[in-house]
Amino acid sequence: xxxxxxxxxxxxSALSVERYIHTIGVAEEAQKLAANYGDExxxxxxxxxxxxxxxxxxxxxxxxxxxxxEYHVPVDEIMKRQIxxxxxxxxxxxxxxxxxxxxxxxxxxxxWHTTGRANMSILEKIIFIADYxxxxxxxxxxxxxxxxxxxxxxxxxxxxILESTVDYVKKRxxxxxxxxxxxxxxxxxxxxL
Numbered sequence: 001x002x003x004x005x006x007x008x009x010x011x012x013s014a015l016s017v018e019r020y021i022h023t024i025g026v027a028e029e030a031q032k033l034a035a036n037y038g039d040e041x042x043x044x045x046x047x048x049x050x051x052x053x054x055x056x057x058x059x060x061x062x063x064x065x066x067x068x069x070e071y072h073v074p075v076d077e078i079m080k081r082q083i084x085x086x087x088x089x090x091x092x093x094x095x096x097x098x099x100x101x102x103x104x105x106x107x108x109x110x111x112w113h114t115t116g117r118a119n120m121s122i123l124e125k126i127i128f129i130a131d132y133x134x135x136x137x138x139x140x141x142x143x144x145x146x147x148x149x150x151x152x153x154x155x156x157x158x159x160x161i162l163e164s165t166v167d168y169v170k171k172r173x174x175x176x177x178x179x180x181x182x183x184x185x186x187x188x189x190x191x192x193l
Contacts, residue, residue: 001100007051010099015058025134026050026127033126036151042123049109049127052099056091057084064090071097078175085177088114115179116162118186125154132161159187 002010012020027050034046059067061083068075068086071093079085091110095101109127112120116128133147142164149157162184169176 001048001102004047004051007048007099011051011055014055019054019058021136022134023051023054025136026053026130029130029134030126033130033150033154034123037122037126037154042126045103045106045109045123046126046130048101048103049106049113049123050130052091052095052101052106053110053113053127053131054087054091055099055110056094057087059087059090067093078177082175085114088112112179115177116158116183117179118182120158120183122154125158129154129157129161132165155187155190158183159191162187 008024011023015023027047030046030050031043034043056064056067064083064086065075067073068090071090073086073089073093075086075089079089088111092107095107095110101107105121105123108121109123112124113127113131117124120128129146129150133143133150137143142160146157146161146164149160162180166176166180166184169180
């Protein structure tokens, strides 16, 4: 795996300025969450996953399609209609090939940071949540509550963020990925226990 400095250097040329600032915010927030819920090793993994979570996000749509074909990234019907949804899945291959990441936990955290899924690992939840609450995001309704929940209980934060995301996607008339629906059902059950 490349060093953190080398990863940052490569990302600066691969991402827009806004995306890079967001990325640094996610990596920092992920480390804080990891310190709250885990150890030094989790913090290191959280930093790398946070840095690389959007490594394929700024690719133009045609490039995303081409790389998905080339790297054998499965693209379902919803992803074909909303091509931006492929960036975490494509990001796994980009992280593997261009940033030399072989740690499956880190790769899975990159993969699930957008849609979420049922039964996520601690690292996966940390990246999903850090992406939502990172400090460079413009304030929006529910952000403070999400931050509060993030440091109190990861499962409650997951449920809150998933509910907010579902609401956001529906209001914009976009399709919700089945992974997100499964995740929402799962975290509803988890928080009722």
